[in-house]
Amino acid sequence: MDDFVKAAGIALVAVILSLILAKQNKDISTLLIIAVCAIIVISAMQYLHPIIDFFRKLKVIGQLDSELFGILLKAVGIGLLSEIAGMICCDSGNAALAKTLQILATAVIIWISLPMLNNLLQLIENVLEAV
Amino acid sequence: MRRILICLALTLMLSQPVFGVSIEPPIAPHSAQEYMPDEIDSFGDDLWYIITSAFSVLTPSVNEAARICVALVGITLLVSLSDHFGDSVKRVSDIIGALSMGMLLLKPVNTLLNLGIETVKQIADYGKLLLPVMTAAMAAQGSITASGALYVGTAFFSALLSSLVTTIIVPMIYVFVCLSIANCALGDKMLQSLRDFSKWSMTWALKMILYIFTGYMGITGVVSGTADAAAVKATKLAISGSVPVVGSILSDASEAILVSAGVMKSAAGVYGILTVIAIFIGPFLRIGVQYLVLKFTSAICGAFGSKRPVELINSFSGAMGLILGMTGTVCLLQLISTVCFMKGVG
Missing domain, CATH: 1.10.287 (Helix Hairpins)
Structure with a gap:
């Protein structure tokens, strides 16, 4: 939950920064967005692992x-x-x-x-x- | 002395030869023998023995059905994740999901459909052996015309239903299943209409055969009499609930079945009836378990899954229902016709 709140906060700050930067330098703004997206995806990975493990369990039980x-x-x-x-x-x-x-x-x-x-x-x- | 001799001669001339007709039903096929009791005592006890024997060997089928349920839940979860993807990716993910679900479900459908066909053949073959025996028994009691008419009608409907099942219903079930997979993959209205039409036509064909058969039985008056109203209501409820697709029509004939059940208690051909039930009960329970588990799975997946995969699971449970209806129709047609003969025999 904490990680989600942090990620949401980072995303909002990044949006505000990107809006400000877009007026001066659009490239930097885009790079900022890419970097924040990457951070969020990496932080999401730790949650994806248990989900993938759950699917693996389903696979084993269901003999898929x-x-x-x-x-x-x-x-x-x-x-x-x-x-x-x-x-x-x-x-x-x-x-x-x-x-x-x-x-x-x-x-x-x-x-x-x-x-x-x-x-x-x-x-x-x-x-x-x-x- | 002369008068006595004349009387003796007249007595000999007027006397009719009397034969003790021994009616032996044909032996149960191998698949039914594992459920059959060693000795036939009372119909109720023996029926209970068959049912409990069939339930005792049901565990592998339940395990298999549960395995498929878990696998389907997993696939539905994965497919539902693609709901928020872009159009083209979502479309291809839906296709992959539908095909994987189809692959998973086609195998049990194929196996159970073959089991259903085998059961239909076994019941029809056993009927071919049993009905002439019952006809002979009925004719031996003097009802030669009635037994002949009943035999012709029953044999006709039995042959009609068997050929309908193998030549039309079975290929149509495959068509229905393929249309369901295609509809789940593509979400096309036309495919959905075709799928619904194929199911409706199969249901209609089975229902019509049963309507005509019960009508024929009504016209010939073989099944007539009154049964207890409460028993009729209970039987109607039980039959309409337990046999999908054609259960409602069979429940209409429940009074006939109940009257026939009264006859069965005292009839000599109980063995034949029990054999038909023993042939039917194993496959019925195996298909029934799969049908119920698929219904249960679609209910679970309905809570979190996308609409189309859930619809596909429902369609497959519908296919199981059709197989159940198909085998149930053949079995009940055989049962009703056999007890009709038994009523004639008394």
Whole structure:
């Protein structure tokens, strides 16, 4: 809770500073925002670890396929990173870059899911043969 | 002396040969024998024995269902995290989530559907052996025309239902499941409509068969009589609640079932009825556990998950319900027709 309050405070101060700096030097303002975002993401990591451990427990109890679980976890991670990076790009006035990053994230998620798609096709083939 | 001889000759001429007809029901198939009692005493006790035997071997199915429940909760949590992503990333995450849930659920659906088909075949095959025996018993008591008509009707409906199940319902369940996965992945209205239509058509087909069958039974008047009103109400409630999809129609025929149950107590073919129940009860409980656990999972995931994954879990529980309805319909059709014969036999 303390960390969250600190992070929220840092974010608000960074926004005010960025608004002031933006009038004089937009580059510095953007760099400030990137730095604060990085700090917040790093501080969020310590909370993500227990969550990932919880998902691992669910995976073990549910006997979920490691490959499938890994794909889902990576997809969420890629989605989160692309979202943060895209937002920063948008804030710095590079909407096209943000959109391109989202397309890249989509392509990467599809690419990491290819083994799962192949398994699914195999399963469908088996079912169709049985029918 | 001459009169006595004439009387004896007339007596011999007028006398009819009488045979003691021994009606032996066909032996229960291997899958049913593990639940069957060693000796048939009273219908109630033996039925209770079958039910308790079936419940005692249910633990692996419960474990399997619980495992799937936990895995589904995990996937739904992960998929729900993508709700706040940008459009294209969210779209692809939804597709990946739907496909992974589909992969997880397709295997049990396939296994249980095969189990359902096997059960339907076993019940139909056993019916083919049992009904001629019951027809012979009914005909031996003088009801030759009635037994013939009843046999023709029952055999027709039984064959119709079996072929309907294998040629239409089973492929339609696969279509329904695939449409559900596609709808969850893409969220398309057209796919949703098609999915709902496929489910409606399967339900409608099963209901129609049962309506026509119960109507036929009503017209032939084989199942008639009155049963206690409270018992009828209780049976209606139990049947409509326990068998998904077609439970409401079966509950309408509950008076017939109750009247038939009264006949069963005194009938010789109790073994046949118990065998049909023993064939059915194992798969019914296995599919039923999966159905209930999926309902429970969708309720849990509904609390935190996005709409579409929860809908997908609901659709899969609907598919389980259809398998239950399909096997339940075949079993109850066989039971009702068998007890109709038994009523004729007395």
